[in-house]
Amino acid sequence: MASTGRAAPTDEIVVSGVSKIYGSGAAEVAALSNVDLTVRRGQFVSIIGPSGCGKSTLLRLIAGLETADAGEVSVFGSDPDEACAVKMIGFVPQVPALLPWLSVLQNVTLPSKLNRRADALRRRLPGHIDRAAAPSRAAARDGAAADAIAILETIGLGDSLGRLPHELSGGMQQRVALARAFAIHADVLLMDEPFSALDEFTREAAQVQLLELWERQRTTVVFVTHSVAEAVVLSDTVVVMSGRPGHIDAVIDIDLPRPRRQGLLESAALHLWEDRVRAQLQTAWAPR
């Protein structure tokens, strides 16, 4: 059989021997050097490390928004830019970036309205797993609204469907951005410090709501954070990075039971894992 030039579908995101350099000459920055990482489908993986160690660069490479200078990235067997173009990949940035003239519900349903063509293409990509049968246009519209409402209810915004973004707190706006990402039913969601602007109490509540959404969909998530507690409470695996140039120091599997809820935040087991990740970070930051 003739080769299609496309890798076979896999159940993994694979980053293999990846290096990334920005700029050239005196302005050259080695952002990543020889990074290997495997994320299995359905895993929640957090990346933690000091500022400038290449966390966002790694996320952007998986998203197909940057190209590696060496090595390869594959998203369930597809090239990242191809996977991104057909919305196999969703992105949650630091700022919610909601459209101010649209209601909460309209903000959440907009991507699925815009992405019908991408949906059709996505169904043909080898690494995509269909979560629902292809619906008719009208059924898709009604289904998308019902789905968005269910997601917004899960995240505690069921009574805010008709409100405009400026009528919401920062924490509520970020939860709408999360709902919008989950509503596209992407194969992987990449989240770049989505809770960093929230106060501690709001942040912990948002983490619990993210976990509730994730447990419903079991979407693969790669999550960048500076918070050890956040990484531990959310993740199956915490990836510890350090810089100059950016590389992976340790991959720590967090063996805490799920579902993880508010009570876990105070548990001794959680604090033991936090201590372990913090010790690894201190090793990573120690001068060489």
Ligand SMILES: Nc1ncnc2c1ncn2[C@@H]1O[C@H](COP(=O)(O)OP(=O)(O)OP(=O)(O)O)[C@@H](O)[C@H]1O
């Ligand atoms: N577009 C760019 N052009 C030049 N250098 C860049 C660019 N993007 C990132 N860098 C550099 O690459 C390195 C890694 O940056 P990156 O943003 O990936 O780190 P980070 O770990 O996400 O940082 P932070 O935690 O502060 O967000 C840094 O030294 C940064 O200055």
